[in-house]
């Protein structure tokens with residue numbers, strides 16, 4: 004899930020000022036976390052608390068509300084209807100198929116070992132807002148890909164999983180710079196990037212240079228790339244240094260709880 008946060012931070016200067024330069028500066032003064040990081044942290048925090056409390060309550064909704072209300076004005080803001088959902092007294096799912104369900108799901112794929120549980124929990128994280136079938140599919144697909152990557156699947160095995168959710172994605176090259184915030188528009192772009200990449204950094208650079216919704220493409224690609232390639236320590240550390248203490252605490256606890264060897 005740190006992969007998602009890295010992708011978000013690195014992509015953050017380019018969401019509204021796209022770059023097509025693959026050699027863009029990795030971090031600049033304007034590089035900061037956005038909604039993708041906040042929501043990912045919220046899901047990770049839910050898992051941290053669940054592990055501690057162990058009472059079976061997923062807490063996904065409560066944690067999303069808590070974190071997003073704590074950080075109400077991130078760079079780039081929140082999507083319109085999600086912003087309303089955060090402030091609502093009685094938050095209800097609103098049938099979204101935006102890419103928000105896919106960008107926040109990554110902690111799930113690391114926290115559970117059993118694939119059917121990963122897919123079920125991924126669905127739960129989507130359903131609280133993104134209960135449209137495409138919104139759920141985006142989250143479930145990303146979680147499945149990460150789970151597969153961390154269990155050693157590569158190349159054609161990962162390709163087969165991606166095609167199960169998005170048949171034929173590989174037949175159509177993405178349009179450079181096209182802004183599309185839907186799951187069904189974003190995931191094929193992310194696969195296009197991922198399957199041509201050969202390292203974590205290469206994946207993120209390709210994700211940003213393809214343009215469009217850069218921080219979220221960066222987050223989703225980063226989330227999947229983390230399961231395939233090692234993230235250089237320098238990249239970990241420089242990213243963490245851009246986050247406030249409360250977010251760093253969640254990340255540290257998450258990796259201690261879930262992946263003590265990492």
Ligand SMILES: [Mg+2]
Nearest residue numbers: 037038039218
């Ligand atoms: Mg964002």
